[in-house]
Amino acid sequence: MKQMIKGLRSLSTLLTPKVNSEEWIQGSARGIRSLLPSGGGQCVTCLEPQARFGLCTPCRQDLPANHWHCRCCALPLAYAGNEVLCGQCLQDPPPFTRVIAPWRYRFPVDGMIQRYKYNGQRAFARPLIHDLAENLMSVLETAPEQRPDLLVASPMHPARRRKRGFNQAADIAEHISRRSGIPWSADLVIRSRRTRPQRGLNREERLANLRGIYRVTRPPPASIAIVDDVVTTGATARSLTEALLDAGAREVQIWALARTPG
């Protein structure tokens, strides 16, 4: 495993950065690159040598797919049905049109995302990022009218990004952009101040914590997809969407790897 990550790191320095963000180029110097030339490699969860984009077939089939979910916020549901709205969306309809998140945030997806986010081990997220992009391509093929004009990476406060060395949302947005041809931006929306970490706060506290922190730096196009790693309570998605709608966007959707159960 260690060997493989080292291999990925050295390969990454050979790639030409084709990105539209100064910050991102600094991030890539630490070796976190979006697209790697090889589709093979060992399975990151069981170490099986025959893997596609870092997962063997049985491990890929075992990922917790978010089959039944709220049709707006993608909240996992315990019963069959995808045309239902959850209680939260009925009571307080979100400003975004929908969330696409193929997996539930639980084992092993939670661990794969955490290793990527907190330890910079991108190999663990590679299969998820790759499969998300493929999933989105088939969504857009059947519903081309839902293709957004721009992907917006969920912004991180610059101090936090410097500490982590990269913004995982920008990494995911860049990959989807390459696959789909939809342009992406890391600086259309910026975080104007630092907040308490959202973990451990309830929904009201999260919304209050985020109020007024996003600033849209220029007029946005009509249709936008915000890209993030995980959608938790949807508080970040709501605040970001409101900022974009206030600035003139007409429709905002959210694309993420995973959705938490609540």
Ligand SMILES: [Zn+2]
């Ligand atoms: Zn496996």
Ligand SMILES: [Zn+2]
């Ligand atoms: Zn919902």
